[in-house]
Amino acid sequence: MTEDLEIELLLEALHQRYHYDFRHYARASIKRRLIHARGQLGFPTISAIQDRVLHDPSMLPRLLDYLTVQVSDMFRDPSYFKALREKVLPHLRTYPSLKVWIAGCSAGEEVYSLAILFREEGLYDRTIFYATDINPEALAAAETGVFPLDRIRKFTENHRKSGGKSSLSDYYTAAYGRAAFDKSLRSRVVFSDHSLVTDAVFAEMHLISCRNVMIYFDRPLQDRAIGLFRESLTRNGFLGLGSKESLRFSAHAPAFSEFVAGEKIYQRRER
Amino acid sequence: MTETPIKAVAIGASAGAVQALLAILPALPARFSLPILVVVHVPPDRDNALAPLLQSKCRIAVKEAEDKEPIEGGAIYLAPSDYHLLVETQRTLALSTDELVNYSRPSIDALFESAADAYGPELVGVILTGANHDGAAGLKAVKDAGGVAIVEDPTGAYATAMPLAALEACPSAITMNIDAIASYLSSLGPA
Ligand SMILES: C[S@@+](CC[C@H](N)C(=O)[O-])C[C@H]1O[C@@H](n2cnc3c(N)ncnc32)[C@H](O)[C@@H]1O
Numbered sequence: 001m002t003e004d005l006e007i008e009l010l011l012e013a014l015h016q017r018y019h020y021d022f023r024h025y026a027r028a029s030i031k032r033r034l035i036h037a038r039g040q041l042g043f044p045t046i047s048a049i050q051d052r053v054l055h056d057p058s059m060l061p062r063l064l065d066y067l068t069v070q071v072s073d074m075f076r077d078p079s080y081f082k083a084l085r086e087k088v089l090p091h092l093r094t095y096p097s098l099k100v101w102i103a104g105c106s107a108g109e110e111v112y113s114l115a116i117l118f119r120e121e122g123l124y125d126r127t128i129f130y131a132t133d134i135n136p137e138a139l140a141a142a143e144t145g146v147f148p149l150d151r152i153r154k155f156t157e158n159h160r161k162s163g164g165k166s167s168l169s170d171y172y173t174a175a176y177g178r179a180a181f182d183k184s185l186r187s188r189v190v191f192s193d194h195s196l197v198t199d200a201v202f203a204e205m206h207l208i209s210c211r212n213v214m215i216y217f218d219r220p221l222q223d224r225a226i227g228l229f230r231e232s233l234t235r236n237g238f239l240g241l242g243s244k245e246s247l248r249f250s251a252h253a254p255a256f257s258e259f260v261a262g263e264k265i266y267q268r269r270e271r
Numbered sequence: 272m273t274e275t276p277i278k279a280v281a282i283g284a285s286a287g288a289v290q291a292l293l294a295i296l297p298a299l300p301a302r303f304s305l306p307i308l309v310v311v312h313v314p315p316d317r318d319n320a321l322a323p324l325l326q327s328k329c330r331i332a333v334k335e336a337e338d339k340e341p342i343e344g345g346a347i348y349l350a351p352s353d354y355h356l357l358v359e360t361q362r363t364l365a366l367s368t369d370e371l372v373n374y375s376r377p378s379i380d381a382l383f384e385s386a387a388d389a390y391g392p393e394l395v396g397v398i399l400t401g402a403n404h405d406g407a408a409g410l411k412a413v414k415d416a417g418g419v420a421i422v423e424d425p426t427g428a429y430a431t432a433m434p435l436a437a438l439e440a441c442p443s444a445i446t447m448n449i450d451a452i453a454s455y456l457s458s459l460g461p462a
Contacts, residue, residue, distance in 0.1 A: 028357035028385040029367040071368045215338045215366050218359075222339065244351050244366050249339045 006046035007034055013050050018060060020134065021197045022067055024221040030067065037066035061137055068135045069216065072109040073154060074147075074168075076211070077243045078161035081117055083263040084207075085163050088238050089121050092206055098127040101205045101232065103196060103225075104213030105131040108142030112171075113159075114209065115185040120165040124188065130203065132194035143191050145181035152179050196225040201232045208233060211242040219249060226252045233268040240265045277419065277459050278393035279342070279358075280305055281386045283379030283409065285312040285401025287429025289321065291449060292399075293328060296347060298453040301330040305459060307347045308336070308364075308386060310356060310377045312405070319352050338366045350377035357385040373405040383409025392417030395459070397452060398444075399423045401433025407440035420444035421452060 007030065015021045022030060034046055041062065043049050053059040075081050092098055100118075105111050111131045118124040133139050147155070156168045172179040194202070196213065208229050214222045229239050230252050239256065241264040247253045256266040284291055288311040296307070313319060319335060326333040329347065336348040342362045350356035354366040355377050365385075372378035383396050383406060396413035398406045400423055414420040424446045425434040438444055447455060 026357070026359060026365045026367070028359050028365055028388065029355070029369060031388070032357075032381060032384070033369065069367065069369050071370060212368050215354075215368070219339050219363075244354055245338055248337070 003035075003046060004031070006050070007031055010034070010046055010050040010053075013054055014063075017054055018057075019198065020060075020064070020067075021195070024197070024218045025067075025216050026218055029069075029216060033066045033069075037063065040066075064135050065137070068138070069212075070106050070135070070138055072106040072212075073151070073158060074109045075113045075155065075158035075162045075164075076109065078158045080211075080240065080243065080263050080265070081113060081158075081162035083260040083265055084114075084240065085117060085121060087260050088207065088240075088265060089117075089123060091236070091238075092123060093121075095206060096126065098123065098207070099130065099203055099205045100127055101130045101132070101203070101208045101210075103132050103194070103208060103210040103229075105133050105138075105142055105191075106135075107138050107147075108145060109147075109155075110209060110211065111142055111189060112145060112181050112185055113162075115189065116159070116164075116168075116171055117162070119185070127188060129189040130205075131189055131191045134193065134195045136193065139191050139193060143186070145183075145186060146178050147181075149174055149177045149179050196228060197221060201228055203232065204234050205232045205237055206234055207238045207240070209240040211240065212245070213242075214245055215242065222249075223251050226250050230255050230268065235268065237268045238265060239268065275392040275417070277305065277395050279386065279390050280307045280395045280397065280456060280459070281383050281409075281413070282307060282309045282397045282399065283311075283383065283401070283406040283433075284309075284399035285375075285379075285403055285405065285430065285433055287400035288312070289324070290429065291423065292321075292325060294449045295453045295456065296325055296333075297328040297330070299329065299331055299457055302345070303331050303457070304344045306342045306344055307456075308342075308350075308356065308358065308382060309347060310350045310379045310382045312375050312377070312401070312403075313352045319349065322349050325349075336364045336366065338364065340364045350382065352377075355381040357381060358389040359385075360389045362389055373403060375403070375405050379406035380409040384412045387412040387416040387418060390416075390418065394418035395421060395456070397421045397423075397456075398434055398437040399449075399452075400428040400430045402430040403433055404436040406433060407436040410437045410444060411441040414441050414443060421455070422446050423452065424448045
């Protein structure tokens, strides 16, 4: 179909012009989102979007918002955070210093969740968190740590269900319909632009949390990303995925063992 | 009804879904050979109890769809709660947490439109009972791609809004009551 070809060409153009590589993203959802973008942005065709973005770089962030899905919540899937708290952190406790990578961190919901979790468990001060994403606006939002107040009720409920040891309200101040999370929660967080598609390993990690990012990749691309995680993890390091993701279809599956069944938390086997 | 051999079935249902599915899916023969992709609107944050329930009554395998899973015949794949279920053109399943479509995630439109892309005329789309408009655009996409569009007869449906909306978007869809849908699907089985 013509539209499929136009999408192919647009993705190729984005790659050649801006080095954003969506060529191996799961096509069905990219297509839905681009058709939605075309309607919302008022273009007659996908090719018209391509023409515009090639000549007008200010169009790029708007397009990125359609190409990257930003849906997230703090303590999304509370049972995952509960499992980290109860099963993984006891192991991490044995290290004098820790590195944690939150890959595809969106506007920071997952970053603040982990920061609070580590603080509640007394591990925050010996940890460095790397929070990465390819969407610059999401990263900028993550760095400010401000969320609309109407999202806080859900966050609070999730935090409680995750086994939270304090009240979420201890960590933010509310004003003008917004909740601003405490600066100290990001004093040990490094935010940076990093793509699982095109960039390389950058440090040795004890825990990598990459949730609901790889569902947007095709299988070869998932394998690339999992390969990065495999190389990044220390011996016996942990990898947490989204609740509907698994290593089952990955070429790297043998390098990992299931650590918490049902929560998609894996452990790197001995190197 | 059509000359093209059918390769897959997509079903969407909302309010009243469980009763309707229990009237259709258990009727399928054990040697039913097509994949069935199902979106039911279920509240998020709720463990999906539907798969075990259906499995206890059905003769073919029932499972929650997994991301990147190859689609196999003779199995019923349910969209997990809070994820859209999509079909890739290589006929594998993909999940996504894109925004709600028609206030729903999973969305019937999202499944049907991607399945219509992947299967073209080899797809049957079935819209069952429901109190919203999800699935109407999807069913039209199925029809436009040359597939077979079926809508539960609104007069017998538990909730009529969804079948009516589907018929409005896709007037050439065939209406059938639940029993007729069950026997039609059963007849597609062993190709
Ligand atoms: C659905 S959000 C997931 C947010 C959070 N991890 C969660 O589970 O709630 C997906 C995120 O992945 C990011 N992303 C997409 N492609 C990426 C890539 N190649 N490398 C890193 N991040 C990517 C998107 O920008 C978006 O912020």
